[in-house]
Amino acid sequence: MVNAGSIVAIVDDDDAVRRALRRLVLSLPHRPQTFASGEEFLDSLQRCAPHCALVDLHMPGLKGLDVLDRLRMRDRRVPAIIITGYDEIGVREKCLAAGAAAYLVKPLERAVVAKAIEDAIAAAST
Template structure:
């Protein structure tokens, strides 16, 4: 009897409270979740395993969300990114989407909107493999 593992969602945010809240939401929705407090830590983790998706804050010290998006694209890493930000600017959404993000959400993130975006990705991936 084979056991299906839940999809792994990476959460990258420098605010610990945001990481914990999103991790609880992911687990309650049946996803596995791993948190990272920096873009650099997340990028380092890609050496050992690829998540199904990354929920990515844009504005972090050091390696920010834009840096992560650029690295994923330039290295051809097939991890879709859902960007969340509490510091929305006029061009941030357009820039994030142009850099490869599949969704751009403002904090505080509506739980249903985020879960709908993850469900869309999961269904898209399932259709691509059939």
């Protein structure tokens, strides 16, 4: 079981999506931290390491796959769940091969997000 109070980073360039995901994460036993870009999220890792991250695939600047690459290059073990509203053939496989803990397509259901976060955090702690 995941510890209550686990920090979940939310990385999405869309303010409305960040707010909705923040509310969703708050309804779970987690503490959300929001970031408007992949760069902002990666810079924050010097101060605090989240237990999991929800990362939008399509953002200006660093895309979700770029964030996964940078995490791997920096040897940061933050399980990242890629989220997208534009599911494309082969992208799920590419994200999972790049180290994503899960790949979810918007609109996101609370139970699906909750399970993905729990699974990602549990896998990272083993």
